Amino acid sequence: MPNPGLTPGSMFLSEYAMKSKYSIFSLLRNSLSYHQNWERKWRSPDPKPAYDVIIIGGGGHGLATAYYLARQHGITNVAVLEKSWLGGGNTGRNTTIVRSNYLLNESAAMYDHAIDLWENLSQELNYNVMFSPRGVLHLAHNVHDMQEIGRRGNSNYINDVDAEFITPDQIKTMVPIINLNCRYPVMGGVLQRRGGTARHDAVAWGYARAADSLGVDIIQNCEVTGFDIKKGVIKGVKTNRGVIKAGKVGVVTAGHSGVLADMAGMRLPIESTPLQAFVSEPLKPIIDIVVMSNTIHAYVSQSDKGELVFGGSSDPYVSYSQRGAFNQLEHVVGPLVELYPIFSRLRMMRQWGGTVDVTLDRSPIVSKSPVKNLFFNVGWGTGGFKATPGSGHVFAASLASGEMHPIAAPFSIDRHYTGALIDEAAAAAVAH
Amino acid sequence: MLLIQCPFCGERDLTEFSHGGEAHITRPANPDKISDEEWGDYIFFRTNPKGIQYERWIHSHGCRRWFNAVRDTVSDEFLGFYKSGEQPPKIKRRKVLRK
Numbered sequence A: 001m002p003n004p005g006l007t008p009g010s011m012f013l014s015e016y017a018m019k020s021k022y023s024i025f026s027l028l029r030n031s032l033s034y035h036q037n038w039e040r041k042w043r044s045p046d047p048k049p050a051y052d053v054i055i056i057g058g059g060g061h062g063l064a065t066a067y068y069l070a071r072q073h074g075i076t077n078v079a080v081l082e083k084s085w086l087g088g089g090n091t092g093r094n095t096t097i098v099r100s101n102y103l104l105n106e107s108a109a110m111y112d113h114a115i116d117l118w119e120n121l122s123q124e125l126n127y128n129v130m131f132s133p134r135g136v137l138h139l140a141h142n143v144h145d146m147q148e149i150g151r152r153g154n155s156n157y158i159n160d161v162d163a164e165f166i167t168p169d170q171i172k173t174m175v176p177i178i179n180l181n182c183r184y185p186v187m188g189g190v191l192q193r194r195g196g197t198a199r200h201d202a203v204a205w206g207y208a209r210a211a212d213s214l215g216v217d218i219i220q221n222c223e224v225t226g227f228d229i230k231k232g233v234i235k236g237v238k239t240n241r242g243v244i245k246a247g248k249v250g251v252v253t254a255g256h257s258g259v260l261a262d263m264a265g266m267r268l269p270i271e272s273t274p275l276q277a278f279v280s281e282p283l284k285p286i287i288d289i290v291v292m293s294n295t296i297h298a299y300v301s302q303s304d305k306g307e308l309v310f311g312g313s314s315d316p317y318v319s320y321s322q323r324g325a326f327n328q329l330e331h332v333v334g335p336l337v338e339l340y341p342i343f344s345r346l347r348m349m350r351q352w353g354g355t356v357d358v359t360l361d362r363s364p365i366v367s368k369s370p371v372k373n374l375f376f377n378v379g380w381g382t383g384g385f386k387a388t389p390g391s392g393h394v395f396a397a398s399l400a401s402g403e404m405h406p407i408a409a410p411f412s413i414d415r416h417y418t419g420a421l422i423d424e425a426a427a428a429a430v431a432h
Numbered sequence B: 001m002l003l004i005q006c007p008f009c010g011e012r013d014l015t016e017f018s019h020g021g022e023a024h025i026t027r028p029a030n031p032d033k034i035s036d037e038e039w040g041d042y043i044f045f046r047t048n049p050k051g052i053q054y055e056r057w058i059h060s061h062g063c064r065r066w067f068n069a070v071r072d073t074v075s076d077e078f079l080g081f082y083k084s085g086e087q088p089p090k091i092k093r094r095k096v097l098r099k
């Protein structure tokens, strides 16, 4: 639970407060030396022999967990172990859409908690994560879509998640480049104004810098290769930099969650599949909200640099290649050109893939495990970026107390035995 | 894009096929006798290997028959194809390429 005694600025008073605060003055001061003397954002310490908590995985979720452990719970003897570089997993590969308009109560609680934290995150971390609540619009192209957004929009409304139904005329005003009478005509939409985008790298770096200044050790190029488990209790981890003891361990490894589970002698209800995204050449501003469409499997937003950011569906097969199939690209481009004819002459600049950890009910696993003091925060699949602050916040509370935070509790692994699944296929399968 | 060797039709594009997930998962013989844990394990839990995976495919836009394949999930390279009911080919466990 949040510690009310701490105010956002107080982390800079901690014993690690060697870092100067970012401000207009630090910008001016550093401009005098041509920006050559900015201090490093975090230390790169050697691993200590033991920690109270080890977080495996230096993506947004792992770093956020470490930050809230230190910040909210005063647990600072913490290491984040990352096998390559911070944010090099899905955090740095995603299309950065943030929204909370999921269907079910459990999801609404989780994702809306995250939006509450997003809104003040840049101030809290003293790092500009460029959260841009520009609005997220879901289009409906047929009667089924209209019923789906109707059901979901009303469910959002009951859960205090903002949702507005929008007519085709209103859509045309908001998105002038859209072709409403395309192959599958646009019949309506649901809009979440609090949703939008954020800068993915900045989220990882901002949490890393803030966690480091509270004493958390962030250790890159440190791959966990096994666990030390005695009589069903976790004792530490084996890494390419030696054995490190730990009181508690949190696995936050996204696409590699199955690999880590295997090291602990268990399996997860997860399959890791490729998911791709693409960006175009930079353009003048032409679309100022995020537009998604489940039926035609495509979504678009425009980055601050002017590039259009596109994404589609994941490939259906297990793969760790970080490389998706070509036909997925075709599936995205065809409908996009139909919906926005102006895109037909656009050139694509880059295309890439991530390995997403997809559960069968499209909801994450934030849970204890059969091994005591070994916790998992995985299975965020194609849509976990938006949850980063909320996930880290409730996972930290769970690690600190040893009992799952009320928002996290429904996302237990056990739901696959009890049948209390949190089925978000309609809200999450295409729209990430 | 993957090229897939249907044992009945030969090599075709990925787009002609649908993926059927991990192969050789046996449905429990007495579903009403087993525990919730065993049933949940059968329905939801998967090996999800980084390395050699045995998997099912169906040639949806071709002969519409199911068959099995062995693939390295790091490189996506297919290491063998075989018909349903046949024994999987023996694949030497290669050192998994680290990414």
Ligand SMILES: Cc1cc2nc3c(=O)[nH]c(=O)nc-3n(C[C@H](O)[C@H](O)[C@H](O)COP(=O)(O)OP(=O)(O)OC[C@H]3O[C@@H](n4cnc5c(N)ncnc54)[C@H](O)[C@@H]3O)c2cc1C
Pocket: A056, A057, A058, A059, A060, A061, A062, A081, A082, A083, A084, A085, A086, A087, A088, A089, A090, A091, A092, A093, A094, A095, A096, A097, A098, A222, A223, A224, A225, A252, A253, A254, A255, A256, A260, A275, A276, A277, A311, A352, A353, A354, A355, A356, A380, A381, A382, A383, A384, A385, A386, A387, A432
């Ligand atoms: C193309 C694409 C588009 C997406 N679009 C969106 C979107 O628009 N909105 C949204 O909300 N979500 C989106 N997502 C999903 C989102 O990116 C993820 O759910 C989220 O970033 C997961 O964050 P994470 O910190 O859990 O994982 P990651 O950022 O993947 O971090 C996990 C880290 O664990 C490390 N690791 C793995 N194994 C080990 C080991 N053995 N030892 C040490 N470290 C290890 C990895 O190197 C990695 O850095 C998208 C994903 C992709 C791929």
Ligand SMILES: [Zn+2]
Pocket: B006, B007, B008, B009, B010, B059, B062, B063, B064, B065
């Ligand atoms: Zn065939």
